Amino acid sequence: MNNLLIPDSAIVRDVFHENDDTSTFSLQFTDAQKRLEYSFQPGQFNMLSIFGVGEAPISISSSNGSRENFTHTVRHVGSLTRMFAKLKAGDLLGVRGPYGNGWPLKQAHGKNLLIVAGGIGLAPLRPAIYNILEQPALFGKVELLYGSKNPGEMLFRHEYRQWAEQISMLLTVDDASGFDWNHNAGLVTALFDKMQSVPENTVVLSCGPEIMMKHVVKGLLARGFHSGQLYVSLERKMFCGVKKCGRCQVGSKFVCHDGPVFSYDVLENEPAEIIGVLGRE
Amino acid sequence: MLQEDHPLVKSAGAVSLPAAELNEFVAALMQKYPVVAPIPKGREYVFAQLEDAAQLAKDYQPTILPAKKVLQQPLETIFSFVRQEAFAEDGKCTSLGEEKICFVDNGAAVQKRILFGVRPCDVNSFNVLDEVFCKDLPDPFYCRSRHETLIVAQNCVKPCRSGFCYYQQTGPGLQRGYDLLLTELNDVYLLEVGSEAGRELLALHPFGAASSEMSLAKDELLAAASRRLPKHILTRNLAELLEENVDHPVWDDLQRRCLGCGTCTMVCPTCFCYNVYDKLDLGLESGVRQREWDSCKLMEFSQVALGHNFRKGRQARAQWRIYHKLLYQQRQFGKTGCVGCGRCIYSCMVDIDLTDVAGTLGGE
Numbered sequence: 001m002n003n004l005l006i007p008d009s010a011i012v013r014d015v016f017h018e019n020d021d022t023s024t025f026s027l028q029f030t031d032a033q034k035r036l037e038y039s040f041q042p043g044q045f046n047m048l049s050i051f052g053v054g055e056a057p058i059s060i061s062s063s064n065g066s067r068e069n070f071t072h073t074v075r076h077v078g079s080l081t082r083m084f085a086k087l088k089a090g091d092l093l094g095v096r097g098p099y100g101n102g103w104p105l106k107q108a109h110g111k112n113l114l115i116v117a118g119g120i121g122l123a124p125l126r127p128a129i130y131n132i133l134e135q136p137a138l139f140g141k142v143e144l145l146y147g148s149k150n151p152g153e154m155l156f157r158h159e160y161r162q163w164a165e166q167i168s169m170l171l172t173v174d175d176a177s178g179f180d181w182n183h184n185a186g187l188v189t190a191l192f193d194k195m196q197s198v199p200e201n202t203v204v205l206s207c208g209p210e211i212m213m214k215h216v217v218k219g220l221l222a223r224g225f226h227s228g229q230l231y232v233s234l235e236r237k238m239f240c241g242v243k244k245c246g247r248c249q250v251g252s253k254f255v256c257h258d259g260p261v262f263s264y265d266v267l268e269n270e271p272a273e274i275i276g277v278l279g280r281e
Numbered sequence: 282m283l284q285e286d287h288p289l290v291k292s293a294g295a296v297s298l299p300a301a302e303l304n305e306f307v308a309a310l311m312q313k314y315p316v317v318a319p320i321p322k323g324r325e326y327v328f329a330q331l332e333d334a335a336q337l338a339k340d341y342q343p344t345i346l347p348a349k350k351v352l353q354q355p356l357e358t359i360f361s362f363v364r365q366e367a368f369a370e371d372g373k374c375t376s377l378g379e380e381k382i383c384f385v386d387n388g389a390a391v392q393k394r395i396l397f398g399v400r401p402c403d404v405n406s407f408n409v410l411d412e413v414f415c416k417d418l419p420d421p422f423y424c425r426s427r428h429e430t431l432i433v434a435q436n437c438v439k440p441c442r443s444g445f446c447y448y449q450q451t452g453p454g455l456q457r458g459y460d461l462l463l464t465e466l467n468d469v470y471l472l473e474v475g476s477e478a479g480r481e482l483l484a485l486h487p488f489g490a491a492s493s494e495m496s497l498a499k500d501e502l503l504a505a506a507s508r509r510l511p512k513h514i515l516t517r518n519l520a521e522l523l524e525e526n527v528d529h530p531v532w533d534d535l536q537r538r539c540l541g542c543g544t545c546t547m548v549c550p551t552c553f554c555y556n557v558y559d560k561l562d563l564g565l566e567s568g569v570r571q572r573e574w575d576s577c578k579l580m581e582f583s584q585v586a587l588g589h590n591f592r593k594g595r596q597a598r599a600q601w602r603i604y605h606k607l608l609y610q611q612r613q614f615g616k617t618g619c620v621g622c623g624r625c626i627y628s629c630m631v632d633i634d635l636t637d638v639a640g641t642l643g644g645e
Binding site for chain 1: 359360362382384386413414417418419420421527528532553554555556557558559560561565568570572575577582583584585586587591596597600601604605608609612613
């Protein structure tokens with residue numbers, strides 16, 4: 001029996017500083033066979049280790065079309081992720097995965113997509129965005145609403161020009177003071193009044209702080225969307241990724257295995273006391 | 282006395298053993314394998330590896346920690362790692378320029394052993410944990426241990442101090458999940474064979490024949506024990522009652538009383554959650570990744586980076602434990618998360634009793 005808790009080794013090939021506290025790391029498995037075998041779906045995550053520090057679940061933020069290298073976008077806010085800030089090209093990491101179910105992109109074929117992201121929540125959505133950009137014929141209209149604290153904290157800014165050629169984008173920030181900013185100000189949900197997306201034939205993908213997703217869901221339901229077309233990606237503490245450590249349980253679901261992406265109709269009838277703010281109040 | 286090649290032993294589903302000879306049988310088992318069994322510790326009992334058959338507690342209250350601790354140890358090393366050339370040959374190494382990191386799988390070797398005198402509630406907890414750890418994506422540690430552990434179980438002919446196993450269909454008599462099953466009948470033990478491996482153990486000691494009277498006596502004793510259990514849990518419509526009563530005042534009461542100490546989860550035979558951390562040696566050249574039992578009753582359990590906690594309040598945590606035991610674990614794994622051992626009730630410093638909670642929800 002393999003010890004599925006032992007990670008594979010990967011080398012940091014490149015580090016890109018997104019902003020003051022977030023970096024994108026391009027990784028490559030040291031083992032050539034593993035590089036060939038490895039594949040993932042947009043929305044899945046890996047368990048990343050720095051040996052001697054610990055291990056945490058981090059979403060994959062690169063295109064699943066490229067398998068030689070893959071990227072993780074990490075915000076340096078926890079005991080482990082703060083150590084990530086010190087990593088440089090050539091350093092060694094442990095990687096296990098991919099885990100989780102990923103975004104329902106196949107179900108979205110032939111349909112319109114509305115993507116609603118907040119802060120670091122754009123990272124797990126970027127593989128989905130690449131997937132759409134690489135195969136535009138498979139999808140209808142695609143719209144991205146993205147909000148962050150301020151313009152400086154927005155992720156992947158250098159890619160927006162290219163994205164905007166194929167998908168319509170609405171950006172908003174809580175506070176633009178000190179920045180040259182000609183987009184929106186306010187919460188991401190305020191963009192619903194400006195968006196083109198309509199409920200008909202649309203799949204919604206959302207990731208961000210859970211309280212943001214709660215308001216996204218509320219706002220869209222009020223606009224005629226139904227819960228079965230809304231998908232959210234949850235964050236929970238995880239120590240294994242394989243339904244064993246028990247940390248990520250949400251009601252009878254394991255976020256690491258049954259999620260992290262859930263259709264909102266799975267969550268809406270579970271009590272908020274048990275599963276968190278996305279549950280039934 | 283029947284010898285090992287006697288046809289009765291070979292074919293029988295059951296044999297008998299004079300109570301006075303139990304230690305001799307245990308001593309014979311110890312000759313063959315390490316034997317882990319309940320022994321007295323202070324006024325309580327614990328599972329420990331026997332050094333002498335006389336240590337065995339034949340008639341005991343539930344141990345402080347469940348027998349689970351033998352299969353999912355409270356603290357386990359997942360793997361070791363070291364930064365240097367030429368480490369252990371069976372390790373898996375990665376070279377990176379001058380740097381080399383090697384892993385040693387600490388779960389690789391498990392010794393065969395016997396778990397002796399396990400009660401039906403604890404054996405049933407293994408059946409629950411098998412679903413958690415060994416179904417898809419098997420956990421190497423638990424499943425290797427489980428595979429190498431022979432179960433010599435012991436039926437409860439006397440009720441324990443806070444059990445309600447009968448209502449959870451997990452005792453006081455054991456139906457399955459054993460290699461050998463002992464039932465104490467006055468001055469003789471009835472030994473039932475549950476597996477080929479169990480039958481092989483019978484070759485280690487001479488046994489008498491089992492009679493149909495013994496079988497009847499066993500049934501009567503277990504039926505009597507069922508009637509005399511100290512606790513009862515409402516099971517009818519319990520899932521529906523839990524679903525419909527998330528806001529019931531009983532949860533406020535629980536929040537006021539619960540200390541959030543985590544004892545109920547530490548003594549629970551079906552709790553499986555764990556914490557993981559790395560430890561480095563002082564020279565920063567080698568280290569280990571370990572896992573340790575953890576408790577959903579502790580505040581930090583659901584806390585993520587930046588301090589957000591998905592179950593911060595004591596009520597949320599107290600409620601979660603009971604919902605997971607009595608509702609969600611059934612949905613997740615098809616088996617109830619409560620085997621009715623009563624350890625959480627006996628151990629609780631403020632007398633929280635999940636049978637009372639279930640009863641209150643049912644209007645009892």
